[in-house]
Amino acid sequence: MQSILQYLPTWIIENKDSLAIASWAVSALALAFGLASLLATKKAGETYRRLMIGPGAEDLHQILSEQAGAVRDLQTEVARLRAENQQLRDEAVGHLQHFGMLRYNAFAETGSDLSFSVAWLDGRRDGLVLTSLYGRQESRVYAKPVKNGLSNYSLTEEEKRAIEAALRQQ
Numbered sequence: 001m002q003s004i005l006q007y008l009p010t011w012i013i014e015n016k017d018s019l020a021i022a023s024w025a026v027s028a029l030a031l032a033f034g035l036a037s038l039l040a041t042k043k044a045g046e047t048y049r050r051l052m053i054g055p056g057a058e059d060l061h062q063i064l065s066e067q068a069g070a071v072r073d074l075q076t077e078v079a080r081l082r083a084e085n086q087q088l089r090d091e092a093v094g095h096l097q098h099f100g101m102l103r104y105n106a107f108a109e110t111g112s113d114l115s116f117s118v119a120w121l122d123g124r125r126d127g128l129v130l131t132s133l134y135g136r137q138e139s140r141v142y143a144k145p146v147k148n149g150l151s152n153y154s155l156t157e158e159e160k161r162a163i164e165a166a167l168r169q170q
Contacts, residue, residue: 097121119165121149125167126146144159
């Protein structure tokens, strides 16, 4: 049986001592990396075992299941609250939200700002304007419907200003 050395290139045979040292060095590095990997794996395993068996003997799976259930419950509650909020917003548009008032002296002989015009409007700019004209001998009250900030009845300047004041409110 012939030696295996005859099949190797001559540079390997001539440098076999250097190659042997290099092989030992590579083997030592591989062994060091293997040990480091073994220690890291052991540490990760210990961390995993600690997570799986918690302080109250609850395992990670149970904790995650409970959290997932809590998240689902919160998502359901948020959806319910959003729907309720939208319903309230839709209803609020029809409620009286805007108020404007103007006091003035309708008749020169009264001497005071005892007359007034008041506008109450909802979110659609619908509502009414109420005017009270005060005089020494008599007082009159007028109510006019308002639709989209306007009325089918003629509006006085004071009534228009009361509606404008109501619409300026946010």
